[in-house]
Every structure is written in C-alpha cells, then in structure tokens.
Amino acid sequence: MxxxxxxxxxxxxxxxxxxxxxxxxxxxxxxxxxxxxxxxxxxxxxxxxxxxxxxxxxxxxxxxxxxxxxxxxxxxxxEAELRRRELFRKASELLESSPDEALRLFSEAGEIEIYLSELERLAREKSGFLQGNPGFRRKLGEVFLSAWKLKFAKPRYKVWPERMRTEREKWGKRKIQELFLAP
Ligand SMILES: [Zn+2]
Incomplete structure (x- = not known):
C-alpha cells in the first residue's frame, strides 16, 4: 500500500x-x-x-x-439498505396472499433497519386488509415493535444522547401501537 x-x-x-x-x-x-x-x-x-x-x-x-x-x-x-428495501417490498406484496411469509420477510428487513414513514404508508395502503384480519394486524405490530427496539440498540444510535434516544424510541413505539395494535 x-x-x-x-x-x-x-x-x-x-x-x-x-x-x-x-x-x-x-x-x-x-x-x-x-x-x-x-x-x-x-x-x-x-x-x-x-x-x-x-x-x-x-x-x-x-x-x-x-x-x-x-x-x-x-x-x-x-447495500444493506437496498437489500432491506427489497425484503420490505416483497413482504408488502405477499401480505395478503402469504401473510406468514410476509411476517418473516418484514422481520428480516427489520433486522437491517426500520423506518416509521414506511410503516405509515403500509398501514394506509393495506388498511382494508388489516381491519379485516385483526389477528394478523397484531402479529405485524409485534414484528415492527421488536424491530423498532432492535434499532436503538445499534451502534449508529448508541452515539445519540441518551435522552434523545429514549424519547425517539418511545415516540416510535407509540406510533407503531397506534398503527397496528390499537383497536
Ligand atoms: Zn438520487
């Protein structure tokens, strides 16, 4: 060198x-x-x-x-972001036809990263299906909640000031509950 x-x-x-x-x-x-x-x-x-x-x-x-x-x-x-997008896209596509496979793919995508803006869009686009399938909606919410928790344990968020991190984590958790777990 x-x-x-x-x-x-x-x-x-x-x-x-x-x-x-x-x-x-x-x-x-x-x-x-x-x-x-x-x-x-x-x-x-x-x-x-x-x-x-x-x-x-x-x-x-x-x-x-x-x-x-x-x-x-x-x-x-x-490259991880491109992989994550593909997993999320495929999961959204399979949501209605193969819900179990969709859950698995969402969980895999969530191990890489999770963004609230995408969850909001998903909840909006699939609201009819989710309303008709409350059991699945709950499972989906649980998958997103655990990915959200994982997000803040990652090194890139560890450098955030403690208080900012916990506030942001709590805020997102509430948002996910509203979108997928609230009646
Ligand atoms: Zn560009």
Missing part, C-alpha cells in the same frame, strides 16, 4: 475524492450505488439532479487507506 501511495504521488495525484449521500429510505438506488465510492477526479461522479443529498469530499493521497476503509463501511450500509 505504501508503495502504491508513493506511485500516486509520483503520478501527480495529490488528492482523491469520495462521494457521499445519506442512507435513508428515500435516497434513490442510483445515489446509493455511488455512496462511498472514491475517484481521482471529481468529474468521474455524475451530476445528479434529484433530491438526494450529494457531497464530494476531497482528501490528500496519504489518507487513502483510511478512506478505503470508510468506503468499505459505506458500501456495506448502502
């Missing part, structure tokens, strides 16, 4: 560039595909005209190993 860094230096590459977006349920898959990527020329990254956040960070060549490690973690997060 040291030799390669020296080579870059000889080639006149003093700086590298890393692409950042935010990993959220609303970030499009094209932007997620760029998250964390490193290039020697910032124009290698496409101009994007959507509402996803986009930032290109410049760093000196000798910090490349550190940024490569960061890139690895960022790629993991982006």
């Amino acid at each position: 040291k030799f390669r860094l020296f080579l870059y230096w000889l080639l006149g590459r003093r700086r590298f560039f890393q692409y950042y977006t935010n990993v959220t349920p609303d970030t499009c898959s094209d932007c997620l595909a760029l998250h964390g990527k490193i290039a020697s020329d910032p124009s290698a990254f496409p101009e994007r005209d959507d509402n996803c956040p986009r930032e290109i960070i410049s760093f000196p060549v000798w910090e490349l190993p550190w940024y490569r490690e960061k890139e690895r973690r960022m790629r993991e997060a982006a």
Whole structure:
C-alpha cells in the first residue's frame, strides 16, 4: 500500500475524492450505488439532479487507506439498505396472499433497519386488509415493535444522547401501537 501511495504521488495525484449521500429510505438506488465510492477526479461522479443529498469530499493521497476503509463501511450500509428495501417490498406484496411469509420477510428487513414513514404508508395502503384480519394486524405490530427496539440498540444510535434516544424510541413505539395494535 505504501508503495502504491508513493506511485500516486509520483503520478501527480495529490488528492482523491469520495462521494457521499445519506442512507435513508428515500435516497434513490442510483445515489446509493455511488455512496462511498472514491475517484481521482471529481468529474468521474455524475451530476445528479434529484433530491438526494450529494457531497464530494476531497482528501490528500496519504489518507487513502483510511478512506478505503470508510468506503468499505459505506458500501456495506448502502447495500444493506437496498437489500432491506427489497425484503420490505416483497413482504408488502405477499401480505395478503402469504401473510406468514410476509411476517418473516418484514422481520428480516427489520433486522437491517426500520423506518416509521414506511410503516405509515403500509398501514394506509393495506388498511382494508388489516381491519379485516385483526389477528394478523397484531402479529405485524409485534414484528415492527421488536424491530423498532432492535434499532436503538445499534451502534449508529448508541452515539445519540441518551435522552434523545429514549424519547425517539418511545415516540416510535407509540406510533407503531397506534398503527397496528390499537383497536
Ligand atoms: Zn438520487
């Protein structure tokens, strides 16, 4: 690695560039595909005209190993989000025809991450089915509640101030109860 860094230096590459977006349920898959990527020329990254956040960070060549490690973690997060979306999408699709399979997929998606905005949308879109199947609705609520609890035990939320974390956790718990467990 040291030799390669020296080579870059000889080639006149003093700086590298890393692409950042935010990993959220609303970030499009094209932007997620760029998250964390490193290039020697910032124009290698496409101009994007959507509402996803986009930032290109410049760093000196000798910090490349550190940024490569960061890139690895960022790629993991982006790919996990894409996997989660697919699981959630499939679960929503199977909700009425294979409710047990849907529960399993929702639970698998919830191990990766869970977002209230998606639960609200699901409750709205499937309200007819859920009203007619109170037993299933309750099970679904339990799956989401345990995923919600798991969410706040993850390292990325551990860095939040304690009080903010517990408030947010309680707020979400109430919201899930309203959506899926309230009569
Ligand atoms: Zn985008």
